[in-house]
Amino acid sequence: MALKITVIGTGYLGATHAAAMAELGFEVLGLDVVPEKIEMLAAGKVPMYEPGLEELLRLHVAGIEGSSGRLRFTTSYEEAADFGDIHFVCVNTPQKHGEYACDMSYVDSAFASLAPHLKRPALVVGKSTVPVGSAERLARLLEENAPAGPDVELAWNPEFLREGFAVDDTLHPDRIVVGVRSERAEKLLREVYTTPVGEGSPFVVTDFPTAELVKTAANSFLATKISFINAMAEVCEAAGGDVVKLAEAIGHDERIGAKFLRAGVGFGGGCLPKDIRAFMARAGELGADQALTFLREVDSINMRRRGHMVELAREAVGGTSFLGKRVAVLGATFKPDSDDVRDSPALNVAGQIHLQGGQVTVYDPKGMENARRLFPTLGYADTALEAVRGADVVLHLTEWLEFRRLDPAELKEAVASPIILDGRNALDAGTWRGAGWTYRAMGRPRA
Ligand code: UDX
Numbered sequence: 001m002a003l004k005i006t007v008i009g010t011g012y013l014g015a016t017h018a019a020a021m022a023e024l025g026f027e028v029l030g031l032d033v034v035p036e037k038i039e040m041l042a043a044g045k046v047p048m049y050e051p052g053l054e055e056l057l058r059l060h061v062a063g064i065e066g067s068s069g070r071l072r073f074t075t076s077y078e079e080a081a082d083f084g085d086i087h088f089v090c091v092n093t094p095q096k097h098g099e100y101a102c103d104m105s106y107v108d109s110a111f112a113s114l115a116p117h118l119k120r121p122a123l124v125v126g127k128s129t130v131p132v133g134s135a136e137r138l139a140r141l142l143e144e145n146a147p148a149g150p151d152v153e154l155a156w157n158p159e160f161l162r163e164g165f166a167v168d169d170t171l172h173p174d175r176i177v178v179g180v181r182s183e184r185a186e187k188l189l190r191e192v193y194t195t196p197v198g199e200g201s202p203f204v205v206t207d208f209p210t211a212e213l214v215k216t217a218a219n220s221f222l223a224t225k226i227s228f229i230n231a232m233a234e235v236c237e238a239a240g241g242d243v244v245k246l247a248e249a250i251g252h253d254e255r256i257g258a259k260f261l262r263a264g265v266g267f268g269g270g271c272l273p274k275d276i277r278a279f280m281a282r283a284g285e286l287g288a289d290q291a292l293t294f295l296r297e298v299d300s301i302n303m304r305r306r307g308h309m310v311e312l313a314r315e316a317v318g319g320t321s322f323l324g325k326r327v328a329v330l331g332a333t334f335k336p337d338s339d340d341v342r343d344s345p346a347l348n349v350a351g352q353i354h355l356q357g358g359q360v361t362v363y364d365p366k367g368m369e370n371a372r373r374l375f376p377t378l379g380y381a382d383t384a385l386e387a388v389r390g391a392d393v394v395l396h397l398t399e400w401l402e403f404r405r406l407d408p409a410e411l412k413e414a415v416a417s418p419i420i421l422d423g424r425n426a427l428d429a430g431t432w433r434g435a436g437w438t439y440r441a442m443g444r445p446r447a
Pocket of ligand 1: 159160161162163164219222226259260261262263264265266267268269270271272334335
């Protein structure tokens with residue numbers, strides 16, 4: 001009989017995983033404790049912007065005309081426990097307020113709510129990003145609370161999906177990592193992933209701590225790579241070099257690779273910043289903090305980028321103060337093709353300039369609603385052209401395709417002063433300069 005799958009937590013990760021599992025042919029039940037989220041998903045609507053996800057969901061949600069009907073939703077742990085052979089736990093682990101450590105309360109509460117209902121054999125699979133050692137503790141929690149006793153087992157199966165590419169990353173992962181304690185658990189997970197998903201993807205079998213660490217190590221490496229190139233951008237600025245050329249040149253070395261070498265305002269989002277901080281916090285608890293002191297530097301190089309952009313903007317509007325100056329900010333999300341504004345460098349820069357007295361107007365293709373909620377005191381415009389009207393400087397802080405397609409000549413007519421600061425090194429300098437703009441980028445020579 002085909003395996004039945006539940007997915008607990010229906011955020012970016014869970015909603016995508018649930019839709020992908022249904023796409024692979026499994027009967028899937030998605031669970032979330034927020035009834036409004038479940039209502040939306042059950043109606044085939046995705047509560048965030050993620051390219052391709054809503055389309056995939058609508059192919060499978062029961063009750064939608066023409067769908068496979070394989071995907072349903074609930075708020076009941078009892079129903080989920082009765083239904084599933086495999087329970088994927090996909091709840092988030094945000095950074096704790098005012099601390100480096102991550103907040104495990106959603107994971108803990110998901111396990112505590114599910115366990116007492118597990119009356120039949122099941123494999124519980126953690127996918128959330130957690131501090132190493134959590135799986136061991138959660139396995140004990142299941143052991144002590146699941147009525148089916150040893151027939152309930154835990155596995156750890158981290159995910160590596162990127163926002164904006166979540167569907168593709170889930171359906172075509174570049175590796176599948178499973179931390180298991182028994183052949184049965186490994187066999188079940190191979191059964192789940194030995195479908196078009198698993199085809200061609202390396203399947204790495206390991207223990208709990210290694211599986212947990214793979215995720216934090218991968219994100220730490222990516223963050224380090226970005227901060228490395230941003231450190232080079234600082235040196236380039238001091239020495240008159242061009243970090244874009246430098247990245248291109250070192251990226252040709254296959255051992256280095258060209259990806260994640262885009263210098264600019266740095267990384268943000270719900271993963272990289274909080275994951276490196278939680279990793280440092282956990283290493284400290286384990287007495288291995290020295291091993292990760294470099295991540296402190298990675299974090300501070302990254303945060304320095306935001307301050308540096310504020311300084312470049314101040315210089316562009318006269319060098320002393322933002323008072324009475326209009327600053328247009330193109331971009332609010334932490335990266336393009338997402339509506340996520342969590343720890344967004346763009347909004348952080350906008351917020352700093354606003355606090356220093358500048359009149360900031362923000363425009364973003366998809367992130368306006370979330371940005372307004374987070375920073376209600378900033379000014380917002382409905383188009384890029386509206387945002388730049390009367391601006392003394394324009395900041396390009398999220399590299400949406402829409403911004404690369406802007407007409408510099410048209411925008412020049414709208415601004416007070418045609419100065420653009422490219423915080424993502426993504427605009428074509430020649431085109432902007434050719435249209436009469438002063439174009440400045442991060443880590444590149446001034447024209
Ligand atoms: C990341 C990891 O890539 C993913 O594998 C993991 O599962 C979750 O965390 P995500 O947060 O969606 O994914 O975004 P990512 O594409 O990694 O970008 C993170 C941040 O780094 C963005 O703010 C992006 O603008 C920035 N970035 C990325 C750079 O500044 N330069 C680069 O070269 C690449």
